[in-house]
Amino acid sequence: MFDSSPYDVVIVGGGVAGRSAGTFTARHGLDTAICNAGSPILRRNAHIENFPGFPAGVNPRLLLDMMAEGADRAGCERYEAEVTRVETEDGGFVVETAAGDSTRTEYVVAASKNTVDYLDPIDGVGIVSRGKEFVDVDEGGRTGVDGLYAAGRIAEKPHQAVVAAGHGAEVAVSILEDDDRPFYHDWVAPDRYFTGRGRDLPPGCEEIGEEERRRREEESLETMREHFERRHPDEPEQHPSVTEED
Numbered sequence: 001m002f003d004s005s006p007y008d009v010v011i012v013g014g015g016v017a018g019r020s021a022g023t024f025t026a027r028h029g030l031d032t033a034i035c036n037a038g039s040p041i042l043r044r045n046a047h048i049e050n051f052p053g054f055p056a057g058v059n060p061r062l063l064l065d066m067m068a069e070g071a072d073r074a075g076c077e078r079y080e081a082e083v084t085r086v087e088t089e090d091g092g093f094v095v096e097t098a099a100g101d102s103t104r105t106e107y108v109v110a111a112s113k114n115t116v117d118y119l120d121p122i123d124g125v126g127i128v129s130r131g132k133e134f135v136d137v138d139e140g141g142r143t144g145v146d147g148l149y150a151a152g153r154i155a156e157k158p159h160q161a162v163v164a165a166g167h168g169a170e171v172a173v174s175i176l177e178d179d180d181r182p183f184y185h186d187w188v189a190p191d192r193y194f195t196g197r198g199r200d201l202p203p204g205c206e207e208i209g210e211e212e213r214r215r216r217e218e219e220s221l222e223t224m225r226e227h228f229e230r231r232h233p234d235e236p237e238q239h240p241s242v243t244e245e246d
């Protein structure tokens, strides 16, 4: 199933945290796979009104689609696959799926909300049980096991989409910094912003001229027009224990 193997990063869970983490690692050129099985919890939301950048709110299923497209454009490979087992091997990890596929990777990001059983083979992962299961991490999402990180709700972050997405990005930056890219910023700056002052471009930064800026802006306008042209076809997903009204 996996197109390219081994990976630098395998992300388990393709909700907002996983899609955001993958966007950052792939933009920096790390071979990144996102494995997701089941629905991101945000698909249950009726209309999200506190994700910054959308003054009148936005359809959360559209938001998820746009985040997936962003991850794809950054170079992520996304798979519909349930991860059933992750174990350490030769300084990295082997990731196995329910379909029997496996791949090697240097880094793993658990972004699976409250599912942690696939981490059982790894010694030293702190699992916190509070009715649901979470993974114990430091501020940057590090679990204490080299190369294993957790992002979003599974890392006990507040149950808010922008926080989970932001934490996904933060964990990706932790990986890049731990992978020897100190002071990493994924920034696009105007031409000469750094070099015009005699400074080297910091890791992850890019300078673009006015022509290129306008080209990117046009592409962005066109992409957003396509996404917002019509209503999203999918309805909110109901909680599984709510029964049908007659």
Ligand SMILES: Cc1cc2nc3c(=O)[nH]c(=O)nc-3n(C[C@H](O)[C@H](O)[C@H](O)COP(=O)(O)OP(=O)(O)OC[C@H]3O[C@@H](n4cnc5c(N)ncnc54)[C@H](O)[C@@H]3O)c2cc1C
Pocket: 012, 013, 014, 015, 016, 017, 018, 035, 036, 037, 038, 039, 040, 041, 042, 043, 044, 045, 046, 047, 048, 049, 050, 051, 081, 082, 083, 084, 111, 112, 113, 115, 118, 151, 152, 153, 154, 158, 159, 160, 161, 162, 164
């Ligand atoms: C009804 C409702 C309304 C909400 N409204 C808002 C709101 O208005 N504003 C707001 O900020 N937040 C809202 N939230 C909360 C917000 O949706 C979550 O906090 C956020 O989306 C969590 O993101 P996540 O990426 O951590 O988890 P998720 O989006 O749940 O992503 C985890 C993904 O991992 C998958 N997965 C699990 N195990 C595996 C495995 N072994 N292998 C592969 N994949 C796996 C899951 O199926 C899922 O797709 C709402 C939540 C609900 C339920």
